[in-house]
Amino acid sequence: MKTDKRTIRRTPLILTAFFLLLLLTGINLGEPTRVLEQAKSICLACIGIG
Amino acid sequence: METIRTWSQAIWLLLINGFWGFPVTGNLYQGPLKIICSPGLNCYSCPAATTYCPIGSLQQLLLGIRFSLQTGNYYIGTFVVGSIGILGATVGRFICGWACPFGLYQELLHRIPSKKYSIPRLLNGLKYLFLLFFVIVLPLVLVDDFGLGKPWFCKYVCPAGTLEAGIPMVLLQPDLRSTLGWLYVNKIALLLMFSIWSVLASRPFCRTTCPLGAFYGLFNRVSLVKLRLDREACTSCGACHRVCPVEIRINETPGSSECINCLRCMSEACQFDAISLEIAGFPLKSRSIVTKANVRS
Structure with missing residues:
Protein backbone atom coordinates (compact mmCIF):
# COMPACT_ATOMS: atom_id res chain seq x y z
CA MET A 1 0.00 0.00 0.00
CA LYS A 2 1.23 3.47 -0.97
CA THR A 3 1.81 5.94 1.78
CA ASP A 4 1.20 9.64 1.28
CA LYS A 5 4.54 11.37 1.74
CA ARG A 6 3.22 14.90 1.36
CA THR A 7 4.49 17.18 4.01
CA ILE A 8 3.14 20.46 5.18
CA ARG A 9 4.79 23.52 3.56
CA ARG A 10 6.32 25.55 6.32
CA THR A 11 7.17 28.73 4.41
CA PRO A 12 3.66 30.26 4.46
CA LEU A 13 3.34 29.47 8.15
CA ILE A 14 6.69 31.09 8.94
CA LEU A 15 5.76 34.13 6.84
CA THR A 16 2.35 34.39 8.50
CA ALA A 17 3.98 34.20 11.92
CA PHE A 18 6.50 36.89 10.90
CA PHE A 19 3.82 39.29 9.67
CA LEU A 20 1.67 38.54 12.70
CA LEU A 21 4.63 39.60 14.81
CA LEU A 22 4.89 42.82 12.78
CA LEU A 23 1.18 43.43 13.23
CA LEU A 24 1.41 42.91 16.98
CA THR A 25 4.46 45.19 17.14
CA GLY A 26 2.44 47.86 15.34
CA ILE A 27 -0.44 47.43 17.77
CA ASN A 28 1.97 47.64 20.69
CA LEU A 29 3.39 50.89 19.29
CA GLY A 30 -0.10 52.37 19.02
CA GLU A 31 -0.06 52.57 15.23
CA PRO A 32 -3.73 51.55 14.79
CA THR A 33 -4.79 54.79 16.50
CA ARG A 34 -2.82 56.82 13.95
CA VAL A 35 -4.18 54.73 11.06
CA LEU A 36 -7.72 55.24 12.33
CA GLU A 37 -7.17 59.01 12.64
CA GLN A 38 -6.01 59.15 9.03
CA ALA A 39 -8.76 56.92 7.70
CA LYS A 40 -11.46 58.98 9.39
CA SER A 41 -10.48 62.18 7.62
CA ILE A 42 -10.73 63.03 3.93
CA CYS A 43 -7.37 62.70 2.23
CA LEU A 44 -7.49 65.68 -0.12
CA ALA A 45 -4.32 64.57 -1.91
CA CYS A 46 -5.82 61.12 -2.48
CA ILE A 47 -8.88 62.53 -4.21
CA GLY A 48 -6.85 64.90 -6.35
CA ILE A 49 -7.47 68.17 -4.52
CA GLY A 50 -4.74 68.80 -1.98
CA MET B 1 -16.90 29.35 -11.25
CA LEU B 218 5.56 38.36 -4.21
CA PHE B 219 3.79 35.65 -2.20
CA ASN B 220 2.19 33.73 -5.08
CA ARG B 221 4.83 30.99 -5.04
CA VAL B 222 4.74 30.46 -1.31
CA SER B 223 1.28 31.44 -0.07
CA LEU B 224 -0.67 29.02 2.09
CA VAL B 225 -3.40 28.64 -0.54
CA LYS B 226 -2.11 28.49 -4.10
CA LEU B 227 -2.52 26.84 -7.46
CA ARG B 228 -0.65 23.61 -8.00
CA LEU B 229 0.45 22.14 -11.32
CA ASP B 230 0.78 18.39 -11.75
CA ARG B 231 3.50 18.18 -14.40
CA GLU B 232 2.85 14.49 -15.03
CA ALA B 233 -0.80 15.12 -15.84
CA CYS B 234 -0.13 18.24 -17.93
CA THR B 235 -0.09 17.57 -21.68
CA SER B 236 0.98 21.16 -22.57
CA CYS B 237 -2.12 21.46 -24.75
CA GLY B 238 -2.25 25.22 -24.10
CA ALA B 239 -5.94 25.33 -23.17
CA CYS B 240 -5.07 27.16 -19.94
CA HIS B 241 -3.23 29.88 -21.90
CA ARG B 242 -6.34 30.74 -23.89
CA VAL B 243 -8.58 31.40 -20.88
CA CYS B 244 -6.08 33.25 -18.69
CA PRO B 245 -7.16 36.88 -18.19
CA VAL B 246 -3.62 37.98 -17.37
CA GLU B 247 -1.98 36.09 -20.23
CA ILE B 248 0.29 33.79 -18.25
CA ARG B 249 1.20 30.22 -19.12
CA ILE B 250 0.68 28.40 -15.88
CA ASN B 251 2.25 25.18 -17.14
CA GLU B 252 5.46 27.10 -17.85
CA THR B 253 5.44 29.45 -14.88
CA PRO B 254 3.40 27.93 -12.04
CA GLY B 255 3.21 30.35 -9.13
CA SER B 256 3.71 33.36 -11.40
CA SER B 257 3.45 36.64 -9.54
CA GLU B 258 1.09 37.83 -12.28
CA CYS B 259 -1.53 35.14 -11.56
CA ILE B 260 -4.64 36.57 -9.92
CA ASN B 261 -5.88 33.08 -9.04
CA CYS B 262 -9.21 33.46 -10.81
CA LEU B 263 -9.16 29.64 -11.28
CA ARG B 264 -10.40 29.83 -14.86
CA CYS B 265 -7.53 27.60 -16.03
CA MET B 266 -8.52 24.99 -13.47
CA SER B 267 -12.28 25.14 -13.85
CA GLU B 268 -12.78 26.01 -17.52
CA ALA B 269 -9.73 24.85 -19.42
CA CYS B 270 -7.80 21.89 -18.06
CA GLN B 271 -9.34 18.56 -19.06
CA PHE B 272 -6.56 16.52 -17.48
CA ASP B 273 -6.86 17.51 -13.84
CA ALA B 274 -3.36 18.95 -13.98
CA ILE B 275 -4.23 22.16 -12.12
CA SER B 276 -5.58 22.09 -8.61
CA LEU B 277 -5.70 24.15 -5.47
CA GLU B 278 -3.46 23.30 -2.59
CA ILE B 279 -3.40 24.38 1.01
CA ALA B 280 -0.02 24.24 2.75
CA GLY B 281 1.13 21.44 0.45
CA PHE B 282 -2.06 19.39 0.49
CA PRO B 283 -3.95 19.38 -2.82
CA LEU B 284 -7.67 19.82 -3.17
CA LYS B 285 -8.62 17.94 -6.30
CA SER B 286 -9.78 20.36 -8.97
CA ARG B 287 -12.45 18.06 -10.43
CA SER B 288 -14.37 17.88 -7.18
CA ILE B 289 -14.23 21.68 -6.90
CA VAL B 290 -15.43 22.10 -10.49
CA THR B 291 -18.27 19.66 -9.95
CA LYS B 292 -19.36 21.56 -6.88
CA ALA B 293 -19.08 24.87 -8.72
CA ASN B 294 -21.18 23.58 -11.61
CA VAL B 295 -23.83 22.31 -9.24
CA ARG B 296 -24.03 25.71 -7.57
CA SER B 297 -24.09 27.81 -10.76
Missing part, protein backbone atom coordinates in the same frame (compact mmCIF):
# COMPACT_ATOMS: atom_id res chain seq x y z
CA GLU B 2 -16.89 32.81 -12.88
CA THR B 3 -20.38 33.47 -11.51
CA ILE B 4 -19.22 32.56 -8.02
CA ARG B 5 -16.18 34.80 -8.43
CA THR B 6 -18.25 37.77 -9.57
CA TRP B 7 -20.53 37.26 -6.57
CA SER B 8 -17.49 37.11 -4.30
CA GLN B 9 -16.17 40.37 -5.76
CA ALA B 10 -19.58 42.02 -5.33
CA ILE B 11 -19.90 40.86 -1.73
CA TRP B 12 -16.41 42.14 -0.91
CA LEU B 13 -17.24 45.44 -2.61
CA LEU B 14 -20.22 45.83 -0.30
CA LEU B 15 -18.35 44.67 2.81
CA ILE B 16 -15.49 47.11 2.22
CA ASN B 17 -17.91 49.89 1.30
CA GLY B 18 -20.70 49.19 3.75
CA PHE B 19 -21.59 52.71 4.89
CA TRP B 20 -24.59 53.83 2.92
CA GLY B 21 -25.56 56.69 5.25
CA PHE B 22 -23.21 59.12 3.48
CA PRO B 23 -25.91 60.86 1.39
CA VAL B 24 -27.53 61.85 4.72
CA THR B 25 -24.38 62.69 6.70
CA GLY B 26 -22.66 64.33 3.72
CA ASN B 27 -19.38 62.87 4.92
CA LEU B 28 -17.40 59.67 4.94
CA TYR B 29 -17.69 56.88 7.50
CA GLN B 30 -15.77 57.71 10.68
CA GLY B 31 -16.50 54.69 12.84
CA PRO B 32 -14.17 52.16 14.50
CA LEU B 33 -14.35 49.62 11.65
CA LYS B 34 -11.80 51.73 9.82
CA ILE B 35 -9.14 50.04 11.89
CA ILE B 36 -9.62 47.02 9.60
CA CYS B 37 -7.40 46.68 6.54
CA SER B 38 -9.12 46.54 3.17
CA PRO B 39 -7.77 43.45 1.42
CA GLY B 40 -8.10 45.01 -2.04
CA LEU B 41 -7.36 48.50 -3.33
CA ASN B 42 -10.16 50.68 -1.95
CA CYS B 43 -9.70 54.35 -1.07
CA TYR B 44 -10.48 55.14 2.56
CA SER B 45 -11.71 58.56 1.49
CA CYS B 46 -14.54 56.84 -0.37
CA PRO B 47 -17.65 58.04 1.51
CA ALA B 48 -18.91 54.46 1.86
CA ALA B 49 -15.56 52.91 2.86
CA THR B 50 -15.63 51.02 6.15
CA THR B 51 -11.98 49.95 6.05
CA TYR B 52 -8.61 51.64 5.53
CA CYS B 53 -6.60 51.35 2.34
CA PRO B 54 -3.22 49.73 3.13
CA ILE B 55 -1.44 51.56 0.30
CA GLY B 56 -2.85 54.95 1.35
CA SER B 57 -2.16 54.37 5.05
CA LEU B 58 1.37 53.14 4.47
CA GLN B 59 2.22 56.28 2.49
CA GLN B 60 0.64 58.49 5.17
CA LEU B 61 2.73 56.82 7.87
CA LEU B 62 5.95 57.00 5.85
CA LEU B 63 5.52 60.63 4.80
CA GLY B 64 5.13 61.67 8.44
CA ILE B 65 7.76 59.35 9.85
CA ARG B 66 10.16 62.15 10.85
CA PHE B 67 7.44 63.97 12.75
CA SER B 68 6.34 60.76 14.51
CA LEU B 69 9.86 59.85 15.54
CA GLN B 70 10.50 63.37 16.82
CA THR B 71 7.39 63.15 18.97
CA GLY B 72 8.44 59.78 20.35
CA ASN B 73 6.04 57.68 18.33
CA TYR B 74 7.30 54.80 16.24
CA TYR B 75 4.68 54.80 13.52
CA ILE B 76 6.76 53.14 10.83
CA GLY B 77 4.09 51.04 9.13
CA THR B 78 4.51 47.72 10.96
CA PHE B 79 0.75 47.45 11.62
CA VAL B 80 -0.12 48.04 7.96
CA VAL B 81 2.66 45.86 6.51
CA GLY B 82 1.78 43.15 9.06
CA SER B 83 -1.86 43.25 7.95
CA ILE B 84 -1.19 42.94 4.23
CA GLY B 85 1.68 40.53 4.87
CA ILE B 86 -0.65 38.10 6.62
CA LEU B 87 -3.09 38.38 3.71
CA GLY B 88 -0.30 37.84 1.18
CA ALA B 89 1.23 34.89 3.03
CA THR B 90 -2.11 33.13 3.34
CA VAL B 91 -3.93 33.80 0.05
CA GLY B 92 -1.53 35.79 -2.17
CA ARG B 93 -3.20 37.30 -5.22
CA PHE B 94 -6.48 35.46 -4.64
CA ILE B 95 -7.44 38.86 -3.23
CA CYS B 96 -6.91 40.47 -6.65
CA GLY B 97 -9.11 37.92 -8.34
CA TRP B 98 -11.81 37.51 -5.74
CA ALA B 99 -11.98 40.54 -3.45
CA CYS B 100 -10.69 43.71 -5.11
CA PRO B 101 -13.33 46.34 -6.00
CA PHE B 102 -11.12 48.02 -8.60
CA GLY B 103 -10.43 44.63 -10.17
CA LEU B 104 -14.18 44.11 -10.49
CA TYR B 105 -14.53 47.57 -12.08
CA GLN B 106 -11.94 46.67 -14.73
CA GLU B 107 -13.49 43.26 -15.38
CA LEU B 108 -16.94 44.77 -15.89
CA LEU B 109 -15.50 47.27 -18.36
CA HIS B 110 -13.70 44.48 -20.18
CA ARG B 111 -17.06 42.83 -20.87
CA ILE B 112 -17.97 45.73 -23.19
CA PRO B 113 -17.72 44.29 -26.70
CA SER B 114 -14.69 45.64 -28.56
CA LYS B 115 -11.48 44.46 -30.16
CA LYS B 116 -9.23 43.11 -27.38
CA TYR B 117 -5.49 43.65 -27.10
CA SER B 118 -2.75 42.05 -25.05
CA ILE B 119 -0.44 43.94 -22.71
CA PRO B 120 3.32 43.73 -23.35
CA ARG B 121 4.99 41.69 -20.60
CA LEU B 122 7.58 44.39 -20.13
CA LEU B 123 4.91 46.64 -18.59
CA ASN B 124 4.19 44.08 -15.84
CA GLY B 125 7.36 45.14 -14.06
CA LEU B 126 6.19 48.74 -13.72
CA LYS B 127 4.00 47.96 -10.73
CA TYR B 128 7.05 47.00 -8.68
CA LEU B 129 8.56 50.39 -9.46
CA PHE B 130 5.32 52.07 -8.36
CA LEU B 131 5.43 50.06 -5.12
CA LEU B 132 9.07 50.83 -4.46
CA PHE B 133 9.20 54.48 -5.49
CA PHE B 134 5.69 55.97 -5.33
CA VAL B 135 4.61 54.15 -2.16
CA ILE B 136 7.85 53.83 -0.20
CA VAL B 137 10.87 55.86 -1.39
CA LEU B 138 9.36 59.16 -2.58
CA PRO B 139 7.00 59.71 0.42
CA LEU B 140 9.92 58.88 2.69
CA VAL B 141 12.66 60.91 1.00
CA LEU B 142 11.14 63.96 -0.69
CA VAL B 143 10.01 66.15 2.17
CA ASP B 144 9.05 69.80 2.58
CA ASP B 145 10.46 72.34 5.04
CA PHE B 146 8.39 70.78 7.82
CA GLY B 147 9.80 67.32 7.14
CA LEU B 148 6.58 66.03 5.63
CA GLY B 149 6.43 64.07 2.38
CA LYS B 150 3.56 63.49 -0.05
CA PRO B 151 1.44 60.41 -0.72
CA TRP B 152 2.86 60.14 -4.23
CA PHE B 153 0.89 57.17 -5.45
CA CYS B 154 -2.45 58.43 -4.11
CA LYS B 155 -1.85 61.99 -5.19
CA TYR B 156 -0.51 61.50 -8.70
CA VAL B 157 -1.55 58.04 -9.85
CA CYS B 158 -4.29 56.10 -8.07
CA PRO B 159 -7.38 55.92 -10.32
CA ALA B 160 -9.25 53.91 -7.66
CA GLY B 161 -9.08 56.94 -5.37
CA THR B 162 -10.50 59.17 -8.09
CA LEU B 163 -13.34 56.78 -8.86
CA GLU B 164 -14.26 55.87 -5.29
CA ALA B 165 -13.46 59.12 -3.50
CA GLY B 166 -12.54 62.00 -5.81
CA ILE B 167 -15.74 62.04 -7.84
CA PRO B 168 -18.18 61.10 -5.01
CA MET B 169 -16.71 63.58 -2.50
CA VAL B 170 -16.79 66.46 -4.99
CA LEU B 171 -20.44 65.64 -5.69
CA LEU B 172 -21.18 65.29 -1.98
CA GLN B 173 -19.37 68.40 -0.75
CA PRO B 174 -19.93 71.39 -3.09
CA ASP B 175 -17.33 73.45 -1.15
CA LEU B 176 -14.59 71.23 -2.55
CA ARG B 177 -15.42 72.18 -6.15
CA SER B 178 -13.83 75.61 -5.89
CA THR B 179 -10.48 73.96 -5.00
CA LEU B 180 -10.28 71.73 -8.05
CA GLY B 181 -7.22 72.26 -10.23
CA TRP B 182 -4.84 70.55 -12.61
CA LEU B 183 -4.23 67.75 -10.12
CA TYR B 184 -7.87 66.74 -10.27
CA VAL B 185 -7.86 66.98 -14.07
CA ASN B 186 -4.73 64.79 -14.15
CA LYS B 187 -6.40 62.18 -11.95
CA ILE B 188 -9.61 62.20 -13.99
CA ALA B 189 -7.50 61.78 -17.15
CA LEU B 190 -5.70 58.80 -15.60
CA LEU B 191 -9.00 57.23 -14.55
CA LEU B 192 -10.34 57.69 -18.08
CA MET B 193 -7.17 56.20 -19.53
CA PHE B 194 -7.35 53.10 -17.33
CA SER B 195 -11.10 52.77 -17.97
CA ILE B 196 -10.68 52.82 -21.75
CA TRP B 197 -7.66 50.54 -21.49
CA SER B 198 -9.77 48.12 -19.39
CA VAL B 199 -12.29 47.86 -22.22
CA LEU B 200 -9.52 47.01 -24.66
CA ALA B 201 -7.26 44.87 -22.43
CA SER B 202 -7.83 42.69 -19.38
CA ARG B 203 -7.07 44.32 -16.00
CA PRO B 204 -4.42 46.80 -17.20
CA PHE B 205 -4.14 48.61 -13.86
CA CYS B 206 -3.64 45.37 -11.89
CA ARG B 207 -0.98 44.19 -14.31
CA THR B 208 1.04 47.34 -14.83
CA THR B 209 0.46 49.74 -11.95
CA CYS B 210 -1.13 48.33 -8.78
CA PRO B 211 1.39 48.37 -5.90
CA LEU B 212 -0.86 46.21 -3.74
CA GLY B 213 -1.05 43.57 -6.46
CA ALA B 214 2.73 43.79 -6.78
CA PHE B 215 3.09 43.16 -3.04
CA TYR B 216 0.66 40.20 -3.00
CA GLY B 217 2.32 38.82 -6.14
